[in-house]
Structures are given as structure tokens and as C-alpha cells.
Amino acid sequence: MDTQQNTALTRALAEVPGPLPARGVIHIVIPHTDRFTVVGNHLAQHPGISTTAVGFAVRIQSLPQGTEVGVKALAARYPEGEKLIAAALRELEAIGYLQRARTRLPDGRIVTRTVFCNQPAALLRPRKAAPHRPATPQAPAPAPTPQPGPVLPLPPQPAPEPDPTLQPVQVLAVAPRPVQVQAPAPEPEAPLATAPPCAPAPPPLQSAAPLFVPLIPPPTAPKPPSRPLPQPCELTPELHRAATALLADLRRHTPEFTLSEDDIQQLAPAVAAWLEREAHPDAIRRTLTNDPPQPLRHPAKLLRHRLTALLPPPLPGAHDFAVPSPRVSVTPFQTCDGCERVFRSPTPGRCRDCRTDHAQAAA
Structure with missing residues (x-):
């Protein structure tokens, strides 16, 4: 059995057109004749969704119309759990391949209708192409004009084979009659006058397209301004020296936080503000280096964010803990x-x- 399989594989590789690549995948393409589903590369190679979401999109696309594709129905059909399936469906819904909407049936019941589109980006194209569609029926409109050409009744012209010239004059007199008969020919132009009412056709496309518009904000959306670095009330030489030493010492404890001299000089005032508020150096180090993202590409940016967002409040003084005593107003004595x-x-x-x-x- 092993020899037969190897022989079949070798024969299939020999039929692959062109030279075989030295590395990477080699495709042996056998055309499907039944039970297959066409999947676009925009879905199979989508970089913004997980492989699980792509797999469930292919599974949903392969199911016949009317099949239940809810979370519980898919969990009963496939080995994945409900949480994983729900996360995959949310990814597909955010990008536009899946849309779930609540609709009311004629009998008054409210149901959740699931719509899957194998190419949601194509739904947005007809909105620009729709205005040009009316132009296409106008192109064949000139076709009626050649219709006068088929003045086949003119073949009676061979009838004037006798030389008398009066007969051609009679033919000219007869010519206007077919023109009068063709006078109804402008009737096909009447549909052209009715063609403009077809222009309102785009609105249903526009109403359906937003169902699959991705819910991701555009990349040009304005971003809130970044908060400035905290500054100490008074940056003394002792505070500055302690702050720079703490930042330079981070790489000894966590090698990923190796900072340049410029980064240390920019972040030193913020660390001085922490020290001014009596934060312990060990506590500052743990707060700044705890659980960094992997891989850490910009340690200075991460430290800037944490120094700003996690700044502790000043320690309360003794007077802050004093409970104010209630003041009682006393009416003074007067002499009558x-x-x-x-x-x-x-x-x-x-x-x-x-x-x-x-x-x-x-x-």
C-alpha cells in the first residue's frame, strides 16, 4: 500500500506544470466535480481575523440555505466550544461577512435572521456603478434608427425596370408612406422617456449595503491628544540624579528596558515626580516593568505611558486625617x-x- 501511494504521489507531481519549487508548499490541483464550495482569497488569506474565524466562515458558506448557524447549533455540530465559536462569529460580523438582525415575521413573531455574504466588499461597488447602468440601455437606443433602413418595401424599386422616369417619382411618393407607417417607431423612444424612473433603483442597493459595512472606525479618525508627562514641583539635582539612576538601572533587572541617554533625560522628570510623591524605587521599578508586551519594540513609549497613567497621588498629611469639629453658634449676652x-x-x-x-x- 505504501508503494502504491508513493507511486501515485510521484505521478501526480510529474503532472504539475512548470518547475517544482525548492521549498514551500506544492499544490496538486484536482478539479472538483461535486460537493465543493468556492472560497475567495480575500477570506482565506484575510490578515485581520483568526484562523478559527476563517474556518467557521468556510463551514457556514458550505452549509445549505436555511441551516441553523447559531452558536449552540454550531457547537452541537462541531467540536469547538461555544466561547470559541462566539468569538469567531463576532470577528466575521465585525468585518462584514456575517450579519445578524432581528426581524418581525408576518405572524408577529420576532426572529434573528443570519445573513452570510461571501464577498461583502462587492456590495459597496454597485452604489458607484448604478448611475452608469441607465447609460447602457441608451446605447442600444440608436438601434431603432437603423430600423428605417430596413425599408424593404423599397425593393419595389426594381419594378421600374422600364425606363419611364415617372415611376421613380411615384416611388418617391410612396417612400413617405412607409415613413408614416414607421411614425409609430418613435414609440420605442417612449420607453426611453420612462427609463429615468429606473434611476431610483439604486436606493434599495444603498439600503442593503450598510448591513455589511464594517464597524471598524476609519484610520483617519481623530485621536485624542496624548497626556503630558508628569513634572515635579521642584526638580532638584538630588531628584534628577535618583530618577536617572533608576531608569538606567532598569536593564539590570529587565534587559528589554534598555534605554538610550536621550530617553532617560526625557523620562527623568516624570520619575522625579513619582519620587517626590514618596514612591519607593522598588515599587516604581515593579510598576514600570511588570508584564511587558511580547515582543517589546518601544520600551521608552511603554514607560512614558505607564509613568503618565499610573502616577500615584501625593501622600496625605496629618492635617488631612483630622476630623473637623462641628461649629456651634452661640448668641451673645446683651444688657437691656x-x-x-x-x-x-x-x-x-x-x-x-x-x-x-x-x-x-x-x-
């Missing part, structure tokens, strides 16, 4: 101008009894 009696009042004057007696005397 009439009876010399002491009473409480915010302003000097008479006591309540003297004010009452004075009011009765005035009345």
Missing part, C-alpha cells in the same frame, strides 16, 4: 437699655418685656 437686665440677642437693645411695655405705652 431700659431695665439693665441681661438677655441673649445678636444685637444690643431692649429685652422682650421692655419692648412690650414700650409698645403699649406708644399705643
Whole structure:
């Protein structure tokens, strides 16, 4: 059996046209005659989605129309788990190959309708090509003009084989009659007048196309400005020296954070701001170098982001922990101008009894 397989493979390789490559994959293409699905390279080689998403796209595309392709239905059909399938479907939906929409049926039920498009980018092209389509039917419009040419009734002209010249004059008189008969020929031009109403056809294309427009923002979208590096209240020589030493020492603990002198001079004020807020050097080192991305291409940019986004607040002072005591307003004592009696009042004057007696005397 092994010899037969090797012989078959050798025979198939011999039939491959052109020289075989020294390395890489060699394709043996056998045309399919049944049970096959056409998959575009824009999907099979898409760099923005995972191989799992490409595999499920091919599987969904190969299923007959009307087959359930929900997460649970695919999990029951294939060995992958529901989480992996849901992540793959989200990738396809974000790029436009898959679209899930809730629609209401005539009987009032609401169902989720799944639409798969094998080439979503092609849905956007007809919107530009649609305005040019009306021009194509106008091109054959001149065709009616040659119709007057088939004035086959003119063959009666051979009838005037006799030399009398009056007969050709009669033929000229007869010529206008077919023209009158062809007067309805402009009727095909009437459909041309009705052709403009076909122009509104693009709107359904425009309404359907947005269903598959990718939900990825354009690369030209404005980005928020980056936050400035933190600065210390006072950059003393001692702080600057300690900050530069801490940055230069990072490569001793984590070789990926090997910085140039220019990077150290730019980041030193931010590290000084951390030290000014009494952050311990070991804590700063752990915060800056913990769990870096792999591979780390720009260590200075990562340190700039972490120094800005993870800046700790200043340590609270003793007065910040003091609980303020509630203030109680006390009404001062006053001496009555009439009876010399002491009473409480915010302003000097008479006591309540003297004010009452004075009011009765005035009345």
C-alpha cells in the first residue's frame, strides 16, 4: 500500500506544470466535480481575523440555505466550544461577512435572521456603478434608427425596370408612406422617456449595503491628544540624579528596558515626580516593568505611558486625617437699655418685656 501511494504521489507531481519549487508548499490541483464550495482569497488569506474565524466562515458558506448557524447549533455540530465559536462569529460580523438582525415575521413573531455574504466588499461597488447602468440601455437606443433602413418595401424599386422616369417619382411618393407607417417607431423612444424612473433603483442597493459595512472606525479618525508627562514641583539635582539612576538601572533587572541617554533625560522628570510623591524605587521599578508586551519594540513609549497613567497621588498629611469639629453658634449676652437686665440677642437693645411695655405705652 505504501508503494502504491508513493507511486501515485510521484505521478501526480510529474503532472504539475512548470518547475517544482525548492521549498514551500506544492499544490496538486484536482478539479472538483461535486460537493465543493468556492472560497475567495480575500477570506482565506484575510490578515485581520483568526484562523478559527476563517474556518467557521468556510463551514457556514458550505452549509445549505436555511441551516441553523447559531452558536449552540454550531457547537452541537462541531467540536469547538461555544466561547470559541462566539468569538469567531463576532470577528466575521465585525468585518462584514456575517450579519445578524432581528426581524418581525408576518405572524408577529420576532426572529434573528443570519445573513452570510461571501464577498461583502462587492456590495459597496454597485452604489458607484448604478448611475452608469441607465447609460447602457441608451446605447442600444440608436438601434431603432437603423430600423428605417430596413425599408424593404423599397425593393419595389426594381419594378421600374422600364425606363419611364415617372415611376421613380411615384416611388418617391410612396417612400413617405412607409415613413408614416414607421411614425409609430418613435414609440420605442417612449420607453426611453420612462427609463429615468429606473434611476431610483439604486436606493434599495444603498439600503442593503450598510448591513455589511464594517464597524471598524476609519484610520483617519481623530485621536485624542496624548497626556503630558508628569513634572515635579521642584526638580532638584538630588531628584534628577535618583530618577536617572533608576531608569538606567532598569536593564539590570529587565534587559528589554534598555534605554538610550536621550530617553532617560526625557523620562527623568516624570520619575522625579513619582519620587517626590514618596514612591519607593522598588515599587516604581515593579510598576514600570511588570508584564511587558511580547515582543517589546518601544520600551521608552511603554514607560512614558505607564509613568503618565499610573502616577500615584501625593501622600496625605496629618492635617488631612483630622476630623473637623462641628461649629456651634452661640448668641451673645446683651444688657437691656431700659431695665439693665441681661438677655441673649445678636444685637444690643431692649429685652422682650421692655419692648412690650414700650409698645403699649406708644399705643
